[in-house]
Structures are given as C-alpha cells and as structure tokens.
Amino acid sequence: MFSSIFTRIVTLLFVITADPNRNTLDLDMLIQGITPYLMANINDPNSLTQIFDFFARYVRKLHSDRHIKNTLASNPGTSFLEMIGPSDMAFVICMLKNSMKVWMHDPTDGNSSTTPKQLYTRGESKKRQFGKSTMSAEGMKYFQEGVKNWKPVFDRKGPLYGSIKRGWDEWLQQDASDKVIYLC
Numbered sequence: 001m002f003s004s005i006f007t008r009i010v011t012l013l014f015v016i017t018a019d020p021n022r023n024t025l026d027l028d029m030l031i032q033g034i035t036p037y038l039m040a041n042i043n044d045p046n047s048l049t050q051i052f053d054f055f056a057r058y059v060r061k062l063h064s065d066r067h068i069k070n071t072l073a074s075n076p077g078t079s080f081l082e083m084i085g086p087s088d089m090a091f092v093i094c095m096l097k098n099s100m101k102v103w104m105h106d107p108t109d110g111n112s113s114t115t116p117k118q119l120y121t122r123g124e125s126k127k128r129q130f131g132k133s134t135m136s137a138e139g140m141k142y143f144q145e146g147v148k149n150w151k152p153v154f155d156r157k158g159p160l161y162g163s164i165k166r167g168w169d170e171w172l173q174q175d176a177s178d179k180v181i182y183l184c
Contacts, residue, residue: 027097033149052171090146
C-alpha cells in the first residue's frame with residue numbers, strides 16, 4: 001500500500017517538475033560517459049548541452065538546493081562540478097534506468113494489464129540486510145561501468161575536466177534557465 005502511494009507521488013512529481021525532454025533521454029549513451037557526445041557532434045560547440053542539462057536537472061538532486069547554494073557561496077571560485085563525481089553520475093543514470101518504466105506507466109491507462117517492474121532493484125528473493133544492496137548483479141555492473149566511464153571526466157588533473165568546467169561555466173551564463181542559476 002505505502003509503496004504504491006509513494007510510487008504515485010514520485011510519478012506525479014516527476015511528471016509535473018520534469019524535464020520536457022525526459023522521453024528522449026538516452027541513458028545507455030549517458031552511461032558511456034562523455035565520449036559518445038563528443039564523437040556524435042565533433043564539430044558542434046554545443047554538443048555537451050545535453051550533458052550540462054542532465055547535471056542541472058538530475059544530478060543536482062543528490063544535494064539539497066540549500067547545501068549547493070551554501071557550499072558555492074562559502075567557497076568562491078568553486079563550481080558545482082567540484083561537488084559531484086563519477087559515482088554520482090553513474091548512480092543517477094542507474095536509478096533513472098532502473099525506474100523509468102515504472103514512472104512512465106500510467107495506471108489509469110486501461111491498455112496494460114501488468115504494472116512494469118524496476119530493472120535492478122526488485123528485491124525479489126533477497127533479504128534486506130544492513131549494508132547490503134538489493135540491486136541485482138546486472139545493476140551493479142551497469143553502475144560500475146558508469147563510474148569507470150565518467151572517471152576521466154571528473155579527474156581534476158586530466159585534460160577533460162578543464163574543458164568540461166569551461167563549457168559548464170559558459171552554459172550556465174548562456175543557456176541555463178533561471179531554475180539552475182544558483183549553480184554558478
């Protein structure tokens with residue numbers, strides 16, 4: 001009972017406040033890191049707009065708005081990108097992929113007879129234990145692949161981080177909506 005009510009509330013919040021492009025999110029491309037976006041649009045300077053929008057709409061939800069605002073205000077020159085890392089990206093992508101079908105399911109639609117299930121965290125045949133994940137081995141593999149693919153992007157000494165940070169700063173100034181302006 002509680003889980004169905006919770007799912008409906010989350011679904012409603014997701015639909016109301018969601019990304020208008022949420023149906024076009026390619027999570028399998030996102031889990032591969034930044035390389036597919038760079039290769040697909042090698043001559044386009046705005047090729048990373050989708051990634052930056054993903055940071056602002058989804059990854060920032062890992063931290064409260066107050067925490068982000070206070071951290072950035074108390075540390076001048078700090079970027080939101082310094083608050084997140086590869087595991088944050090992989091976690092958000094993994095959780096979206098895990099639950100997207102459930103969130104998109106409309107229980108009032110009479111066409112489907114069964115409710116879709118989550119991909120990786122069904123909890124079937126697993127006893128919940130402190131410190132143990134109910135995520136399936138396939139889900140853990142998907143998460144670990146994401147961490148591995150995003151690690152070079154967030155390596156502050158690596159070549160990608162500087163260009164991503166510059167692109168992020170430009171995106172915030174030019175394309176970011178008023179909703180994410182405090183991420184500056």
